[in-house]
Amino acid sequence: xxxxxxxxxxxxxxxxxxxxxxxxxxxxxxxxxxxxxxxxxxxxxxxxxxxxxxxxxxxxxxxxxxxxxxxxxxxxxxxxxxxxxxxxxxxxxxxxxxxxxxxxxxxxxxxxxxxxxxxxxxxxxxxxxxxxxxxxxxxxxxxxxxxxxxxxxxxxxxxxxxxxxxxxxxxxxxxxxxxxxxxxxxxxxxxxxxxxxxxxxxxxxxxxxxxxxxxxxxxxxxxxxxxxxxxxxxxxxxxxxxxxxxxxxxxxxxxxxxxxxxxxxxxxxxxxxxxxxxxxxxxxxxxxxxxxxxxxxxxxxxxxxxxxxxxxxxxxxxxxxxxxxxxxxxxxxxxxxxxxxxxxxxxxxxxxxxxxxxxxxxxxxxxxxxxxxxxxxxxxxxxxxxxxxxxxxxxxxxxxxxxxxxxxx
Ligand code: ZN
Ligand code: ZN
Numbered sequence: 001x002x003x004x005x006x007x008x009x010x011x012x013x014x015x016x017x018x019x020x021x022x023x024x025x026x027x028x029x030x031x032x033x034x035x036x037x038x039x040x041x042x043x044x045x046x047x048x049x050x051x052x053x054x055x056x057x058x059x060x061x062x063x064x065x066x067x068x069x070x071x072x073x074x075x076x077x078x079x080x081x082x083x084x085x086x087x088x089x090x091x092x093x094x095x096x097x098x099x100x101x102x103x104x105x106x107x108x109x110x111x112x113x114x115x116x117x118x119x120x121x122x123x124x125x126x127x128x129x130x131x132x133x134x135x136x137x138x139x140x141x142x143x144x145x146x147x148x149x150x151x152x153x154x155x156x157x158x159x160x161x162x163x164x165x166x167x168x169x170x171x172x173x174x175x176x177x178x179x180x181x182x183x184x185x186x187x188x189x190x191x192x193x194x195x196x197x198x199x200x201x202x203x204x205x206x207x208x209x210x211x212x213x214x215x216x217x218x219x220x221x222x223x224x225x226x227x228x229x230x231x232x233x234x235x236x237x238x239x240x241x242x243x244x245x246x247x248x249x250x251x252x253x254x255x256x257x258x259x260x261x262x263x264x265x266x267x268x269x270x271x272x273x274x275x276x277x278x279x280x281x282x283x284x285x286x287x288x289x290x291x292x293x294x295x296x297x298x299x300x301x302x303x304x305x306x307x308x309x310x311x312x313x314x315x316x317x318x319x320x321x322x323x324x325x326x327x328x329x330x331x332x333x334x335x336x337x338x339x340x341x342x343x344x345x346x347x348x349x350x351x352x353x354x355x356x357x358x359x360x361x362x363x364x365x366x367x368x369x370x371x372x373x374x375x376x377x378x379x380x381x382x383x384x385x386x387x388x389x390x391x392x393x394x395x396x397x398x399x400x401x402x403x404x405x406x407x408x409x
Contacts, residue, residue, distance in 0.1 A: 003180070004177070008036075008182075012096060018241040019044055019047045019048070019049055019094050021359075024053065024092060025053070025094050026055060026088055027044070028098065029057070029097075032100065059148065067108040067109060076279055081124075089175070098141075099336055101146070101270075104270075109273070111302045114302065115302035115305060118375075122374060134358075135353055135354045140241060140242055140244070142174075142245045147159055150166040155202070172324070173243060190242065193247070193249075193250055197309065200401070205394075206222060210387070210389050212384045213384055214249070214266055214385060216266040216387075220286075220313070221254065225357060227356060229252065229353055246336075251318070251372075252315075254350075256350075257287075258286050263280070265281070267341075267342060269378075270333050277293065279291075280292045287311050288304060303376060303378065307374050307376070309372050310375070313348075314377055315379065316345055317379070318402060321406055343402065347378055349373055349377045350366075355369055368389075383405060388402060
């Protein structure tokens with residue numbers, strides 16, 4: 001057994017989800033990752049889990065369902081599954097998701113079926129996902145290779161070599177080298193991200209202006225009391241967790257109705273099992289008013305149709321072009337990695353923790369504070385080698401935040 005795999009399971013449970021004694025864990029994993037899932041379950045019990053509940057998924061079966069299930073299925077969501085999420089999230093609960101998918105699992109599936117199904121699911125799980133967005137419980141996403149994904153990234157390698165190459169790449173991003181000190185490295189890393197947040201928070205920014213060589217020219221305001229977050233989150237019980245591993249970003253929320261200009265994506269986006277490439281959004285008063293893409297346009301348009309808030313933004317994240325994941329020069333076709341190699345923006349819901357005084361506020365109150373609400377939260381990559389982001393502070397000073405793709409403070 002590779003020592004690195006045990007170390008990976010350990011940091012996923014103890015740093016990512018940061019499972020505490022007596023917690024119930026919901027572990028979601030693809031069936032192809034069963035071996036890693038078993039290691040996670042063992043580690044969770046070693047850490048004091050009360051119970052681990054499995055949620056298995058499978059790309060091939062999802063595809064078969066989309067192609068062949070009765071049409072009315074796509075407008076409904078099983079009540080028992082909603083009850084499961086709602087009940088679990090009321091108790092001492094952590095969620096750990098093993099994210100591994102064929103980036104093109106649903107290629108060619110009717111985009112309208114995908115839209116209906118995603119909307120039915122998200123609508124049924126809105127209370128639960130509001131709790132997740134507000135860090136009412138700890139949650140984390142990690143990834144391990146599966147063959148379809150590895151072959152998409154390394155099509156010229158044999159099956160075994162592609163899997164090995166993806167494992168090596170992931171271990172590197174996770175700061176796991178077999179020396180057993182990944183936990184310490186992660187503590188240092190999250191502290192460095194927090195330092196960046198402190199610098200940004202001290203500026204008290206009012207507005208950001210993005211410019212890239214791909215044509216992004218976008219101005220956006222930050223809401224009153226905006227907070228930059230990064231590294232570890234804190235759940236409502238005050239326990240640290242890391243929502244995405246790896247993570248290289250610091251992020252905040254935009255003022256919902258404030259963005260203007262053009263945003264050009266810098267990497268392809270894997271959206272609901274379909275590749276969307278060459279995204280260009282035209283934005284007026286915070287709203288996406290024009291959508292262009294070189295491929296996957298229909299899936300993107302359907303996603304934006306889910307609700308009104310899908311056309312507004314919920315996250316502004318800064319990532320150095322010169323960062324460990326970016327320097328691998330790999331396209332992962334997986335947002336967990338690609339968003340951590342590039343400045344990104346999300347359309348859809350904002351994280352309440354990104355603004356002061358959000359705790360305990362209703363969705364309506366959060367919207368009044370300037371935060372967007374939606375069933376969606378979709379990150380897409382905008383950062384490039386030449387990205388320039390300047391900020392305007394509340395007292396009218398201009399500050400260079402990112403220069404030539406990198407953090408400049
Ligand atoms: Zn982000
Ligand atoms: Zn995001």
